[in-house]
Every structure is written in structure tokens, then in C-alpha cells.
Amino acid sequence: GQNIDQPTEMTATEGAIVQINCTYQTSGFNGLFWYQQHAGEAPTFLSYNVLDGLEEKGRFSSFLSRSKGYSYLLLKELQMKDSASYLCAVREGGATNKLIFGTGTLLAVQP
Amino acid sequence: DAGVTQSPTHLIKTRGQQVTLRCSPKSGHDTVSWYQQALGQGPQFIFQYYEEEERQRGNFPDRFSGHQFPNYSSELNVNALLLGDSALYLCASSLTMNRVGLLNTGELFFGEGSRLTVL
Numbered sequence: 001g002q003n004i005d006q007p008t009e010m011t012a013t014e015g016a017i018v019q020i021n022c023t024y025q026t027s028g029f030n031g032l033f034w035y036q037q038h039a040g041e042a043p044t045f046l047s048y049n050v051l052d053g054l055e056e057k058g059r060f061s062s063f064l065s066r067s068k069g070y071s072y073l074l075l076k077e078l079q080m081k082d083s084a085s086y087l088c089a090v091r092e093g094g095a096t097n098k099l100i101f102g103t104g105t106l107l108a109v110q111p
Numbered sequence: 112d113a114g115v116t117q118s119p120t121h122l123i124k125t126r127g128q129q130v131t132l133r134c135s136p137k138s139g140h141d142t143v144s145w146y147q148q149a150l151g152q153g154p155q156f157i158f159q160y161y162e163e164e165e166r167q168r169g170n171f172p173d174r175f176s177g178h179q180f181p182n183y184s185s186e187l188n189v190n191a192l193l194l195g196d197s198a199l200y201l202c203a204s205s206l207t208m209n210r211v212g213l214l215n216t217g218e219l220f221f222g223e224g225s226r227l228t229v230l
Contacts, residue, residue: 004153033218042115042201042221043154050216087153096167097205097217098144101153 002026004102006088011108012078020073020105022088030093034062034073037085037104046086047073075107083109115204115222123228124192132187132225136204142166143185144219145177146201154201160185161207192229199224 003025012018024032031050035043049055049064049071061074075082085106089099116135124130136143142161146154156169160179174190183204189196203219 031216033216035221042223045218045220048216048218089153091217096159096161097142097207097219098156098159098167098169099154099219100156101146103151103153 002092002100004088004090004100006086006102006105008103009106009108011110012075014078014080014109014111016078017074017076018078018107020075020086020088020107022071022073022102024069024071024088024090024102026090026092026100028093029066029090031091032062032064032071033089033091033099034060034071035087035089037087039084043087078109080109080111083107115202115220117200117202117222117225119225120223121226121228123230125230126192126194128192128229129188129190130192130227132189132200132202132227133184134186134202134204134222135184136202137220140204140206140220141183142205142207143179143183144203144205145185145187146203147171148199148201148224150198157187189227194229197227197229199226 006022034046037043047062054063059076064071085104087104088102118133144159145157148154158168159166163179176188179185201224202222
């Protein structure tokens, strides 16, 4: 079966660091994506991991462990505008680049 | 360079009616996928089109159908609308996996979506 789990909600303070975890069980694996989605808007691409390890892009980093079926998104120096839903998605592989999404983690950044 | 565009942005229908949603992919992209996103949920894969053919389909009934045109644009049709079809319908464009490499992750670029309300 296919299952992607991430916390439903998280709260953090402006300027702090927050880690959003994602665990997955899928029939195949060909990459893991993180997307950010503000309320009423389209998801926007944040990061991509296909090999184990850490990928860093400015204030955002993403980690992958394929053997554990685990990823996390790390957000540093939180800003109010980071309040959004963060979606973890797995590409199963094969000829298509179909993504399977988790339900998303709604992050609230407080002053 | 235009991104993914969708129309209409909002629409209201009644049960039993039919709806057509439209999508133009990002310039240079050849693959279009459609997702349904209910409130508070992640996007659910409906189907994907490449070279004007449905390449893969998610767990959606036959009431959901689609089409891709030679210019790569796409339509999503939903017949016999149910209240449960109320959702945000997202179109995502990408390059086919055959063209994915070290410099191209094959990530999906999403449009702003079409918000469908069924009464």
C-alpha cells in the first residue's frame, strides 16, 4: 500500500527553527519532494531528495533516509510568512512522475 | 515565461451537472497531471497525460475524464457531479520522466487551481 505520514499541525516562534517530519511506505521510490502551500494558493516547490543525506537551500533544508522511509524539512530563522501548509510527496517511479502526497503539516509561526 | 494557467478560478455547479476545467502548462513542459485537493487534505492524483494519451490514472471513477491537445494544454471533465466533488482542482505540468536528469528533478509546477463548489 501507499502511506505518507506527517504531523497535522505545528506551532513555532518567529526566528526559531522547526523540523517537520515525514515517513512513507510506498511500492516504489524515485524521489521525495517538499512543497509549500499558503492558504488558497497553489503548492510551490521547496526541495527534492533522491539520495540519502541533507540538501540545503537557504533557510530550508531537507533530509532523506531511504532505508528508514523518513524525511524531514528544516526551516531556520522562521518568518511570519512561513506560516503555511507543508506537503511531503513521494514519486514512486516508473515512466510517470506521479506524486503521492501526505495530508500536509499546517505550520503556524507566532511572534 | 508563463507559468501554469488554469480556468475558471471559481465555479459553482449543482448536483448532476457536468463541468470542464482547463489548463495550459508551463512553457516547455509536455506532461500534465490533474489533482483533487479537498479542504485540509493533500492533493490526490486523478490522472496524467502525455502525448495526448492518459498515461496513468488514480483511484477516481469514470465520471472523471480528460484530454490533452497537441499544444500540450489539457481539460478535465467531471460528469454527474456529486456534493463530494467539491474541491480545489489543481493542474500540474512537468517534463516527462524521459527528460529528467541531474539538472532536472521533474518536479511538478502547479497552477492556482479551480475551486469547484457543488450544491
